[in-house]
Amino acid sequence: MGVSVTVDQIVGVVRSHGKRVTQPKRAVAQVLIDSEGHLTAEEISLRVVTHLDDVSPSTVYRILEEFEELGLCEHTHTGHGAAVYHLVGGGHAHVTCNVCGGTWQVPTEYFSNLATRLRGTLGFELNPHHVALAGLCHNCATRSL
Amino acid sequence: MGVSVTVDQIVGVVRSHGKRVTQPKRAVAQVLIDSEGHLTAEEISLRVVTHLDDVSPSTVYRILEEFEELGLCEHTHTGHGAAVYHLVGGGHAHVTCNVCGGTWQVPTEYFSNLATRLRGTLGFELNPHHVALAGLCHNCATRSL
DNA sequence: CTGCCTGCAAAGCGTTTGCAGTTCA
DNA sequence: TGAACTGCAAACGCTTTGCAGGCAG
Numbered sequence: 001m002g003v004s005v006t007v008d009q010i011v012g013v014v015r016s017h018g019k020r021v022t023q024p025k026r027a028v029a030q031v032l033i034d035s036e037g038h039l040t041a042e043e044i045s046l047r048v049v050t051h052l053d054d055v056s057p058s059t060v061y062r063i064l065e066e067f068e069e070l071g072l073c074e075h076t077h078t079g080h081g082a083a084v085y086h087l088v089g090g091g092h093a094h095v096t097c098n099v100c101g102g103t104w105q106v107p108t109e110y111f112s113n114l115a116t117r118l119r120g121t122l123g124f125e126l127n128p129h130h131v132a133l134a135g136l137c138h139n140c141a142t143r144s145l
Numbered sequence: 146m147g148v149s150v151t152v153d154q155i156v157g158v159v160r161s162h163g164k165r166v167t168q169p170k171r172a173v174a175q176v177l178i179d180s181e182g183h184l185t186a187e188e189i190s191l192r193v194v195t196h197l198d199d200v201s202p203s204t205v206y207r208i209l210e211e212f213e214e215l216g217l218c219e220h221t222h223t224g225h226g227a228a229v230y231h232l233v234g235g236g237h238a239h240v241t242c243n244v245c246g247g248t249w250q251v252p253t254e255y256f257s258n259l260a261t262r263l264r265g266t267l268g269f270e271l272n273p274h275h276v277a278l279a280g281l282c283h284n285c286a287t288r289s290l
Numbered sequence: 291c292t293g294c295c296t297g298c299a300a301a302g303c304g305t306t307t308g309c310a311g312t313t314c315a
Numbered sequence: 316t317g318a319a320c321t322g323c324a325a326a327c328g329c330t331t332t333g334c335a336g337g338c339a340g
Contacts, residue, residue: 020314020319041305056322061305077224079276082304095269096276104267113258114278122249123283124240131224131241133259134275138268165294165339186330201297206330208295227329296337306327313320 005033005087013070027051028063032073037086038094038103044085078103078132093128097137104137150178150232158215172196173208177218182231183239183248189230223248223277238273242282249282 010029011021027048031039039047041060048055064085067073075083078096084103092105108128115126155174156166172193176184184192186205193200209230212218220228223241229248237250253273260271 022314022320024321054322057304058306058323059321062320077222077276079222095263095267095271097269098272098275104269106263106267110259110262114255117255118240118251118280122240122251123286124242124249124280125286126240126278126280127243128278130243130279131222131276133271133273133278135263135272136270141268141270167295167339169296199297202329203298203331204296210331292340294337294339296335298334298336300331300333302331303329304327306325308325309323311321311323313318315316315318 005089007033010067010072013072014066017070019066019070023052024048024055024059025063025066027055028060028067032067032085032087035086037105038084039086040082040084042082074129076130076132079134084132088129094132095137096132096134097140098134099140100137102137103132106133150234152178155212155217158217159211162215164211164215168197169193169200169204170208170211172200173205173212177212177230177232180231182250183229184231185227185229187227219274221275221277224279229277233274239277241277241279242285243279244285245282247282248277251278 007026007029011026014025015021028044030051031044031047041057041064044064045055045057045060048060064073064075068075071088073085074088075085076094077083078094080096080101084094091108093108093111094103095106096103111126111128115128118124118126152171152174156171159170160166173189175196176189176192186202186209189209190200190202190205193205209218209220213220216233218230219233220230221239222228223239225241225243225246229239236253238253238256239248240251241248256271256273263269263271
């Protein structure tokens, strides 16, 4: 599943910026590609094991930080627990359920009305990607009735 | 400034739910009323000193948690640093600047279009209050040009 | 006087950082 | 070879928790 990007494309960007291409970086790139997004740094660490022996959490954080600086990746704060990381280019933001903790993708265009109003009144340029909106997902909403 | 609520009203709710009314609770309530909202737990601790000798951070957290359970108060994750607390009833959500860290209030109605679309497609019930949206404030946006 | 509430200190979680050793170019 | 990268462990900021003592009811 996931995004139409290859590991070679990602490491190509890394190389073109004078950064080194290493095994851990390839493995993290592969995990991000294979995922649906919404992975925490710890989940990435765990999944990397299938591609490589092991990668320490601090290395995962440093690689994700580098990917973000290169515009390859973004992280989102969900409001409960660790931030989730995903490749850019999905054109989607996130919503998180306050009860079950699940996260869903939302098309960025859903935010256009809000973005326009924020720009008009506050001069504020919204970035819908950095923080996940909170609420109640369908399952938890119906269950709580 | 602040909300049209009194300390007596707040402690009234506390008492009516069988909880005890204490000096620290009164002081935290007063700080929340006097504030514009957007206070972190630490800021609340510091401001409480003007009303009372001192209140430990853990007590502030426990009081805020109780106020939230009673529907008096809410906290918002801004995506950088500590959560901010504010009394409910403002009818506003928050946006935070990724650069300067400032927080601004936004009328809840700005979210109505987004909320409708989320409800229609995902069955998701948005709560705009729990997480602050991120972006670039007017000052930082113009400065970065 | 009883038990909820507080303060302190320690632990917890997610994340960052310093440093010695390893690996890519 | 040399600089960039990694792993480990310790530190960090924010928040929660355990426990002994204090205060509201």
